Amino acid sequence: MTSAAPLADGLPATSPEADLLVEVEKLTLRFGGLTSLSQVSLTQRRGEILSVIGPNGAGKTSLFNCLTGVYTPQEGRIVFHRRDGRDISVVGVRPHRVNRFGIARTFQTSRLFNALTTFENVKIGVESRSRTGPLGAILHLPHTRREERAANARVRELLEFVGLTHRAATLASSLPYGDRRRLEIARALGTGPELLLLDEPAAGTNPAEKGDLVDLIRRVNRDRGVSVLLIEHDMGLVMSLAERIVVLNFGQVIATGSPAEIQQNPAVIEAYLGAPEAPAEGAGDVAESGEGA
Amino acid sequence: MSDPLELTEIPERTVTSAALPPDQRTPWHKVVHNDDVRRLFACVIGGFVLALMTGPEGDGINMLSGVDGALRFPHLGICLALTVGLWVLITVRHRFGERARTASARVSALPARLLPNAKFRGLALVALLALAIVYPAHLNGYWQSVLVQQVGIYVLLAIGLNVVVGYAGLLDLGYIAFFAIGAYSDAFWTGALPIHPPANLNPFWVIPIAIATAMLAGVILGVPTLRLRGDYLAIVTLGFGEIIQIVAINLQGVTGGAIGTGTIRHFALHVLGINYVWGLDPLPYYYLLLVFVVLALFAFHSLEHSRIGRAWAAIREDEIAAEASGINVLKYKVMAFAIGASTSGFAGTLVASQIRFFEPGDFTVQLSILILVLVIFGGMGSLPGAVVGAAVLEWLPQYLHVHPLFGFQQQDLYIYFGAILILMMIFRPEGLIPSRRRRIELGLAEHGIGTADAMTAGASPSEPAGLP
Ligand SMILES: Nc1ncnc2c1ncn2[C@@H]1O[C@H](COP(=O)(O)OP(=O)(O)OP(=O)(O)O)[C@@H](O)[C@H]1O
Numbered sequence: 232m233t234s235a236a237p238l239a240d241g242l243p244a245t246s247p248e249a250d251l252l253v254e255v256e257k258l259t260l261r262f263g264g265l266t267s268l269s270q271v272s273l274t275q276r277r278g279e280i281l282s283v284i285g286p287n288g289a290g291k292t293s294l295f296n297c298l299t300g301v302y303t304p305q306e307g308r309i310v311f312h313r314r315d316g317r318d319i320s321v322v323g324v325r326p327h328r329v330n331r332f333g334i335a336r337t338f339q340t341s342r343l344f345n346a347l348t349t350f351e352n353v354k355i356g357v358e359s360r361s362r363t364g365p366l367g368a369i370l371h372l373p374h375t376r377r378e379e380r381a382a383n384a385r386v387r388e389l390l391e392f393v394g395l396t397h398r399a400a401t402l403a404s405s406l407p408y409g410d411r412r413r414l415e416i417a418r419a420l421g422t423g424p425e426l427l428l429l430d431e432p433a434a435g436t437n438p439a440e441k442g443d444l445v446d447l448i449r450r451v452n453r454d455r456g457v458s459v460l461l462i463e464h465d466m467g468l469v470m471s472l473a474e475r476i477v478v479l480n481f482g483q484v485i486a487t488g489s490p491a492e493i494q495q496n497p498a499v500i501e502a503y504l505g506a507p508e509a510p511a512e513g514a515g516d517v518a519e520s521g522e523g524a
Numbered sequence: 525m526s527d528p529l530e531l532t533e534i535p536e537r538t539v540t541s542a543a544l545p546p547d548q549r550t551p552w553h554k555v556v557h558n559d560d561v562r563r564l565f566a567c568v569i570g571g572f573v574l575a576l577m578t579g580p581e582g583d584g585i586n587m588l589s590g591v592d593g594a595l596r597f598p599h600l601g602i603c604l605a606l607t608v609g610l611w612v613l614i615t616v617r618h619r620f621g622e623r624a625r626t627a628s629a630r631v632s633a634l635p636a637r638l639l640p641n642a643k644f645r646g647l648a649l650v651a652l653l654a655l656a657i658v659y660p661a662h663l664n665g666y667w668q669s670v671l672v673q674q675v676g677i678y679v680l681l682a683i684g685l686n687v688v689v690g691y692a693g694l695l696d697l698g699y700i701a702f703f704a705i706g707a708y709s710d711a712f713w714t715g716a717l718p719i720h721p722p723a724n725l726n727p728f729w730v731i732p733i734a735i736a737t738a739m740l741a742g743v744i745l746g747v748p749t750l751r752l753r754g755d756y757l758a759i760v761t762l763g764f765g766e767i768i769q770i771v772a773i774n775l776q777g778v779t780g781g782a783i784g785t786g787t788i789r790h791f792a793l794h795v796l797g798i799n800y801v802w803g804l805d806p807l808p809y810y811y812l813l814l815v816f817v818v819l820a821l822f823a824f825h826s827l828e829h830s831r832i833g834r835a836w837a838a839i840r841e842d843e844i845a846a847e848a849s850g851i852n853v854l855k856y857k858v859m860a861f862a863i864g865a866s867t868s869g870f871a872g873t874l875v876a877s878q879i880r881f882f883e884p885g886d887f888t889v890q891l892s893i894l895i896l897v898l899v900i901f902g903g904m905g906s907l908p909g910a911v912v913g914a915a916v917l918e919w920l921p922q923y924l925h926v927h928p929l930f931g932f933q934q935q936d937l938y939i940y941f942g943a944i945l946i947l948m949m950i951f952r953p954e955g956l957i958p959s960r961r962r963r964i965e966l967g968l969a970e971h972g973i974g975t976a977d978a979m980t981a982g983a984s985p986s987e988p989a990g991l992p
């Protein structure tokens with residue numbers, strides 16, 4: 232149950248879908264009588280920023296939890312096509328292994344290691360890739376020390392990248408909201424992902440921080456070549472970042488398309504009806520009751 | 525299954541008592557509004573209960589003579605003084621809590637201030653080590669064996685349990701079971717059990733074998749139980765401790781049953797022309813123990829500050845986030861658990877070989893709890909804390925035994941331990957010499973961020989996984 236089945240080992244994919252990164256097929260997730268995802272299918276291309284939107288309770292976070300191994304869906308497939316050509320089925324794989332395969336995430340309400348410093352938080356992400364075992368750690372073997380030096384350098388680079396260098400020694404618990412969000416992204420990047428899942432990264436940030444965040448996500452995507460799957464209630468942010476958008480409502484995909492298409496889609500407008508600002512408006516929080524903000 | 529969504533949290537106390545009719549407004553136990561007075565009341569009642577509990581027993585002829593005797597003046601007075609004294613302490617803490625906290629923080633910072641330089645601290649450690657090597661030779665036999673059987677062994681046990689409870693945040697209530705496994709491995713391989721080992725080993729090689737056996741037992745017990753979250757581990761380990769003891773009693777043909785083992789051979793070393801036997805003299809055992817304690821301290825210190833220690837800290841704080849950051853939570857928990865188990869196992873081997881005889885009755889749950897108390901007292905997650913805590917709490921009763929103060933009696937020991945623990949939780953929940961991380965965690969927990977208890981650390985995200 233813990234082993235991910237490599238579907239096509241070793242061979243670099245040469246099929247027409249070579250640029251596919253994730254395929255989600257007919258995913259169904261139930262909690263007792265409640266179906267939080269039903270027959271959800273979507274694909275993400277390599278290098279793409281894909282956004283998942285939908286009203287509260289639509290199943291967005293549930294989708295993320297299925298993608299990262301936290302929940303095991305009752306039906307459906309999730310296939311992750313790694314850059315090295317390995318295709319990995321994610322369903323039923325424990326979260327830390329999913330992470331190791333190259334899918335990292337942040338959480339809707341940030342989950343940092345609060346009693347640790349900013350530096351240590353990122354280092355934990357980076358070091359999950361280290362190979363030092365207990366013996367190496369106890370004996371301070373040369374390769375242990377080399378690994379630790381490399382990890383420190385990488386942490387510094389990441390802190391620089393997200394702009395938290397000056398906060399390196401600060402406890403995560405005493406960081407302001409925007410910094411917490413960026414720290415979570417840095418920690419996730421530390422694990423060296425090909426795909427980064429961001430669950431409402433802008434929730435609770437102020438407009439200035441939002442601007443920085445858009446910039447950061449774009450740099451993650453362009454400079455680091457990391458594909459981004461983004462859940463966000465802030466339509467302005469989604470429209471400016473996403474190349475394509477998937478709309479969920481009551482656990483079902485009701486629309487997929489470019490931002491322009493989504494804005495015109497009647498089903499989407501319908502789903503958001505009752506909200507003062509429909510996505511057609513282009514900006515503003517669609518789900519007015521979204522947390523934070 | 526807990527609440528499905530974080531968002532559905534119902535704001536607490538939305539219904540205030542003001543909305544209720546006056547006769548329902550205050551529950552009976554809150555008639556007294558002043559908290560201090562209420563606590564005083566509770567303490568006075570507690571004093572009476574304590575007097576009754578610790579007073580003489582009644583007998584068949586006059587059942588109430590016990591009550592009568594218990595409520596007489598000196599006894600009742602002492603009990604009331606104790607509980608009211610406790611009230612004074614609590615009140616003081618409430619009134620002057622902030623000041624007390626800064627004072628206690630200043631005390632904690634003292635070693636760092638006195639020895640600001642890491643080099644000096646290193647020198648101080650070397651000096652301490654030199655003292656630990658030289659001083660015991662000048663003690664008499666009684667104190668030397670106290671040093672081995674009480675202080676040394678418990679220090680080793682405490683630093684081992686500290687890895688499990690303090691570093692990984694796992695509540696292990698069956699720690700002594702691994703001690704028993706170590707002791708029985710020793711007895712087995714030296715031929716002191718009714719069943720005989722396949723080969724007669726040089727008794728010194730028993731040490732690595734016993735350590736490996738205890739570690740294996742830790743892994744076998746740990747892998748299935750550590751998958752579960754939270755309190756299960758405490759319950760399973762508690763049960764495991766009992767099972768080991770009961771098996772040892774009932775498996776007479778294998779363990780010698782309740783009567784105990786045969787005579788166990790002392791350790792002996794016969795390699796490379798060295799022939800040394802650890803005899804009846806406690807001092808050589810002390811040095812053997814010292815070597816292992818120092819090795820363990822070095823190893824655990826290195827672990828704490830390595831990627832493994834950071835992974836433990838991450839798991840302690842937020843398992844879900846740790847997993848999402850690529851940490852194999854199960855692996856690191858089992859690792860901590862097995863390290864603790866093997867330390868306990870080694871301690872068992874050493875005790876078995878020094879005392880040369882033991883019985884299942886030596887491995888009570890109470891002992892597991894006692895070691896936990898040592899760790900909590902010293903400061904969870906802190907090596908100096910575990911060492912000092914264990915040394916003080918084990919040495920003091922022996923000292924008081926020889927130089928009785930305030931009518932101290934050995935059989936009352938656990939009452940005092942209980943009292944110390946209560947005082948500790950009121951005034952210094954982080955322990956005698958807290959670790960930096962742990963102190964921060966406790967501080968955060970006081971403000972409602974995260975959990976700082978080993979007791980709840982694993983449990984915090986309850987079943988459907990704390991909803992990321
Ligand atoms: N562990 C769980 N147990 C029971 N029900 C759950 C669980 N997790 C999610 N659900 C249910 O699944 C549905 C979708 O929830 P989900 O958190 O995925 O929504 P969301 O789209 O992320 O909403 P929001 O925008 O508010 O974050 C909800 O009805 C929720 O109650």
Ligand SMILES: [Mg+2]
Pocket residue numbers: 291292293339
């Ligand atoms: Mg959500």
